[in-house]
Amino acid sequence: MNILDEIIARKKTAVADAIKAVPVSKLEQSPLFSRPVVSFRNAIGDPARKGIIAEFKRKSPSEGVINDKADLLQVTSAYTHAGASALSILTDTAYFGGSNGDLEMARSHEQVALLRKEFIVNEYQVFEARAIGADAILLIAAALTAKEVLLLSLRARSLGLEVLLELHTEEELGHLNPFVDVVGVNNRNLGTFSTALQTSLDLFPALPAEMFKISESGIHNPADVKMLKDAGYDGCLVGTAFMKQPDPGRAFRDFIKQC
Numbered sequence: 106m107n108i109l110d111e112i113i114a115r116k117k118t119a120v121a122d123a124i125k126a127v128p129v130s131k132l133e134q135s136p137l138f139s140r141p142v143v144s145f146r147n148a149i150g151d152p153a154r155k156g157i158i159a160e161f162k163r164k165s166p167s168e169g170v171i172n173d174k175a176d177l178l179q180v181t182s183a184y185t186h187a188g189a190s191a192l193s194i195l196t197d198t199a200y201f202g203g204s205n206g207d208l209e210m211a212r213s214h215e216q217v218a219l220l221r222k223e224f225i226v227n228e229y230q231v232f233e234a235r236a237i238g239a240d241a242i243l244l245i246a247a248a249l250t251a252k253e254v255l256l257l258s259l260r261a262r263s264l265g266l267e268v269l270l271e272l273h274t275e276e277e278l279g280h281l282n283p284f285v286d287v288v289g290v291n292n293r294n295l296g297t298f299s300t301a302l303q304t305s306l307d308l309f310p311a312l313p314a315e316m317f318k319i320s321e322s323g324i325h326n327p328a329d330v331k332m333l334k335d336a337g338y339d340g341c342l343v344g345t346a347f348m349k350q351p352d353p354g355r356a357f358r359d360f361i362k363q364c
């Protein structure tokens with residue numbers, strides 16, 4: 106069993122517990138449930154910004170602790186005001202040290218598009234994403250069948266949320282459906298953790314021409330962003346390069362100035 110399989114198995118148990126504790130009918134009563142959604146897709150396509158999706162992540166299975174001192178509000182505010190196109194907030198607790206509360210907290214202070222970075226295995230988590238104030242959800246092709254991706258995408262659409270579908274191989278292109286809003290190529294193999302920007306370069310020609318496309322993971326500097334944009338990507342999702350610095354907001358500010 107690789108790490109992705111382990112995360113997914115644990116997630117299924119955690120979701121079963123959450124469903125018992127807080128039913129969907131309760132999630133629907135959240136004051137955030139009917140808030141107008143900010144389009145993640147349009148944010149990435151906004152020519153006034155630079156297509157950087159900045160991530161808040163305390164730890165990860167590949168890096169261990171990245172930053173356990175960073176203040177969520179300080180960092181998300183700096184990301185937003187320095188020009189991030191959107192923010193990605195990890196809500197997984199066991200492996201990434203995040204929580205639903207982190208996303209709710211970011212939402213309560215910022216109007217920018219928020220991606221719920223989570224291992225979604227059940228439509229309950231799509232309702233949950235809506236209830237905590239997310240604008241878009243991540244669906245990971247490597248963790249789902251094409252049919253599951255379709256059903257979860259339909260549920261997201263029905264709730265007004267947008268979908269980022271993450272791919273790592275050409276075979277996973279079969280998981281695309283008309284309800285996916287943005288396609289992301291993960292440079293990290295979630296089974297082995299090895300990262301190569303070449304994955305984005307190799308997959309680009311196979312991606313649907315008309316869709317917004319982003320490259321994710323292992324992007325360390327503005328030169329990486331330039332290379333990926335020159336290859337045709339509309340945006341880049343970056344976490345560790347900022348979060349491993351004592352002041353991630355400042356690291357982001359310095360980075361985006363050079364993009």
Ligand SMILES: O=P(O)(O)OC[C@@H](O)[C@@H](O)c1c[nH]c2ccccc12
Binds near residue numbers: 162245291322343
């Ligand atoms: O920290 P990095 O290497 O800049 O990567 C950010 C983001 O792409 C990464 O956190 C990520 C991409 N896909 C995921 C799926 C689940 C958890 C995390 C991820």
